[in-house]
Amino acid sequence: MKRIESADESRKLLDKITFDLTRSIVKKDELTYFWFFILIMFVGVGLWGWGIQINDGLGVTGMRDYVSWGMYIANFVFFVAISLIGFLLSSALHLLKIHWAKPISRVAEQVAIAGVALAGLIIVMDMGRPERLLNVFLHGRFASPIIWDVTVVTTYLTISVLLFYIPLIPDLALLRDRLGDEVPKWKITLYTILALGWKGNPMQYKTVYHAMRVLMLLIIPVGLSIHTVTSWLFAATLRSGWDTTILGPYFVAGAFVAGSAAVIMLMYAYRVRYGLKDYFEDIHFDYMGKLLVFVCLVYLYFNVNEFLVPGYKMKSAEGVHLKNLFAGSFSVMFWVVQVFGLILPLVLLLIKYFRKPLPITIISFFVLISSWFKRYLIVVPTMEHPFLPVQNVPENFHTYVPTSIEIMITLFSFFAALTIISVLAKLFPVITIWEYAEDKGIDKKYLSEKPRN
């Protein structure tokens, strides 16, 4: 790492970095208001839909006796999945001393927080009697994967918030000291409180480093557990399509695919919107593209295992399920998801051109949408094929079609996640200033200097 010796040069560079990286906080134009208006509108409509559902019961959804897990659970799995990228990018790669991932770790943490917070909320929204939520904790069975899931989601959310916060403390002090009239007073007050009176002395830095290290180590088992336990919600049953031993790693691999795509899209949005071309550089997109190729390959490997092995044997119930996926009523969705969400991105991203910011963002969009539908394919077709024949029930119990209320609430979750991310981006820098400055060779002592003007 190069060091900048000259004090003047250091100060100038730090000023520039601070100016660039606080643009997201300071910038306020029509587009900002419009964006928040859209977000709040959709969130409002979704909450209204939830109100209807609470009032009239789960009968307003398309879920019936046989398909009792529908779009909500698929959506839940999707959000747990994208949240997992936090642990890959901001912890695993850090600990492996993979340098390029550093500026991206904030973005990954934002996705993680939004994803896991929404995952928790979606489960509550899938409950017929959400006011009885507390009973899960009071009367839960310790042997039930559902309890494990509730515990691990809360734990992961807490750790993600801490991992977002701790590295931010020096930055909060910087913002407290350097931002003036361009931001409202309450923001300064917020920074002052959260900065914990940061002075930037060596003991404080040492504690921050230590805390980050503990968190990064802690998040690895917890991160792995969160999605493995989510997979056990399925794998611990005897249902065809779920009753498989590789569901845990299969989910984790799929989660990295979805999460990487989400992070790439967010990076691109920040790069364009906040003029961060020099921070989210082409090389970062290139590396993220390679990472995506790698996780796609792992996921492809699991997919082959997941479908080829039972497909070879075609045991009766499993056979019905697989036929339905490969050539039956879900086949279009299945093949579109496999081709556009996995195989095509994998092939395209091997070519350098497609790892440039815009092409890779477009590819990521398809990957992300496909991975949502992939979760739908994991949940719904299995539910439609119970072992005992479906009989003596009305026609609409046989197949599951989500209702408009379910779609409303699902849209809500997307916009609520975007709201969380937008608020985080509006409040805090999207790259940690002090870490970035240090990487550029600026000595820590300049960080705690009061600005000259």
Add this chain to the structure above:
Amino acid sequence: MNNKINLLIAVILFISASQIRGQEWIAPADKASVSNPSEYNLANVKKGKEIYQKNCKSCHGDAGKYNALPLVPVPPDVASEIMHSNTEGGLFHKITAGKGGMPQFETTLSEDDRWRLVNYIMNYNPNVEPVLVEAPPVKAKIMASVNEVNKQVEVFAEFDNNGTFEKLADAEVIVSAKKTFGNLVIGKALTDENGRALFTIPESHIGDEEGYVKLVVALGEGYEVAALDLKSAKVGKLKEIPKLIKGGEILWSTNENIQPWLLFSYLGAVGGAWLAIGYIIFLIFRIRKYSKL
């Protein structure tokens, strides 16, 4: 031009044909014209009724009560117009072949029995003189006691003969056990001339873990009397508790039965994670303290 008209006619025919298919079920003419080889008499209709109660009632309901199961399409009532728009041969064919929700009975009922069913249905045909007339139900009374040693139920039945209760002879007594989801019929007995029936609970009948059975005694059809719930009596075999649940060898269980290693792993993992989180919170306070240095 001609082609178009042909096509139009074909389409119309197709649509009307599919409409008919969707609405009613028509037996092929050669089957519908078969005549009933069995005689329409009380014995055959009674036998037909018995077969009907066993095989058909669960879906079609009681004759004339229109209480069929709400399937799509709804199984028509035995006394309904739809049923009696069939010829006898048609009924026989439909019972034999089945369609959609209606099972086939070709392999499960003999040809004779199927014709008896037709006789039973014909009993409700408006153009046929009924041979089996169900009289209005008679008011009755039952008393019962259980002998735990002999595993016997003794039942006395009386009927209301214009205000005075008299001994009810030759009446069917049904003994059942009350289960969580309804009554399980154990057996039947007939009352003698004293209105008394004695029923022995079969050795094989399973009670609860201590052998208790909640017996219910009722009279067969034709009598108006509420079923009599008896006190739990020790007349059944002991119910065995499946070993799996008793021993706690399974993972999926209640908190009382939980495997210790599972509980400790769970609490250990969660406790460990939250201890670490607590440590981080402590560090946050430390950072705050260090700013006073």
